[in-house]
Amino acid sequence: MKLGQRIKFDKTFEITSELSNKKLKVAKGDSAIVTKRGYRIINGEGRGKIVAFTKEEKESIKGLDYENMAMAIYERLDREFDIKEHLDNYDIYEEECIDSIMDFLLDVL
Known part of the structure; x- marks a missing residue:
């Protein structure tokens, strides 16, 4: 886990x-x-x-689930700030945003 x-x-x-x-x-x-x-x-x-x-x-907890944390951050940002609409305006795909969040988490955690 x-x-x-x-x-x-x-x-x-x-x-x-x-x-x-x-x-x-x-x-x-x-x-x-x-x-x-x-x-x-x-x-x-x-x-x-x-x-x-x-x-x-x-x-039994060993390590971090970076991918799920990135998806959870994205979902929270979308709920709070409707980020999906903003990404659509700039032709940025949801997966790109989640990957970027995950890359950041990998760098800092």
Whole structure:
């Protein structure tokens, strides 16, 4: 497992929101990003919540998933700033932008 990797949960389970104490269902097939603090759920009922790693999971993290981090950065920029429209105006393809972000990440991380 790598930091920045996107994973899908292989079973359904419940988590409890720390603020509201509300039980939330994380369904089989829901996705998360591996972060340094745990799995950050990116869809479904648990979206935005972080599920802590077990000791074994934390120890199994080796390296970084640069490609997925670059895609996640691109998706965030598109949500926040509609970057896709700007790229289209300059005839720049989505893949070129993601590759450029990934190259930068490889240089600095």
